[in-house]
Amino acid sequence: MKSNIARKTLGVGAMAVVMALAGGASPASVPVKANGEIIGIVEMGSTRVEDAVISISEAPGNYSPPSAGVMMDQKDKQFIPHVLAILKGSKVKFNNSDPFFHNVFSSSRIKMFNVSQEKKGDVSELTFDKTGLIPIRCHIHANMKAYIVVLPNPYFAVSNAKGQFQIGDVPAGTYTLKIWSDKGSSTTQSVTVTAGGRAKAIFKVTQ
Numbered sequence: 604m605k606s607n608i609a610r611k612t613l614g615v616g617a618m619a620v621v622m623a624l625a626g627g628a629s630p631a632s633v634p635v636k637a638n639g640e641i642i643g644i645v646e647m648g649s650t651r652v653e654d655a656v657i658s659i660s661e662a663p664g665n666y667s668p669p670s671a672g673v674m675m676d677q678k679d680k681q682f683i684p685h686v687l688a689i690l691k692g693s694k695v696k697f698n699n700s701d702p703f704f705h706n707v708f709s710s711s712r713i714k715m716f717n718v719s720q721e722k723k724g725d726v727s728e729l730t731f732d733k734t735g736l737i738p739i740r741c742h743i744h745a746n747m748k749a750y751i752v753v754l755p756n757p758y759f760a761v762s763n764a765k766g767q768f769q770i771g772d773v774p775a776g777t778y779t780l781k782i783w784s785d786k787g788s789s790t791t792q793s794v795t796v797t798a799g800g801r802a803k804a805i806f807k808v809t810q
């Protein structure tokens with residue numbers, strides 16, 4: 604046991620020397636990672652929940668939205684993605700990939716709009732500068748439903764088909780982690796992110 608530890612220590616030391624030589628940098632100049640990440644899963648009973656939006660409610664700083672618009676496509680009479688999470692101030696491009704008429708509208712108080720994309724390739728671009736939930740529909744196809752969730756900071760994620768999510772590059776701190784899903788609700792959680800660490804959260808959604 605003792606010899607194992609000794610060997611392990613030697614191994615790490617040797618590796619550090621090799622890295623320092625290869626990189627031409629002393630260990631003191633290696634940047635310290637001040638941010639961490641949050642990972643987790645979203646469950647509902649024994650199934651996993653896709654398209655849940657997980658976000659932290661308060662984070663310091665001012666954030667600039669991406670200059671390019673984020674795409675919400677209309678293909679095979681569906682909005683893709685079903686749930687789009689964006690940073691406040693972002694532009695969304697509503698694209699028509701179908702060879703027929705689509706329309707996008709919302710009656711929400713946060714952003715009320717009504718635009719049409721008559722033919723394949725038509726795009727309507729809108730800016731979303733208030734935070735909140737915006738349900739959207741198409742006047743032509745009643746089954747078409749989607750949601751845009753506008754958030755105040757960039758620390759959010761949408762769960763994948765396995766219910767997994769990952770929020771990366773979060774400044775170290777303690778936050779309230781919240782969730783929105785069109786399938787149900789779940790309570791908020793407190794999460795502490797440490798520098799270089801990985802905080803974990805499990806959300807249980809109920810109807």
Ligand SMILES: [Cu+2]
Pocket residue numbers: 677680704705706741742743744747
């Ligand atoms: Cu449509």
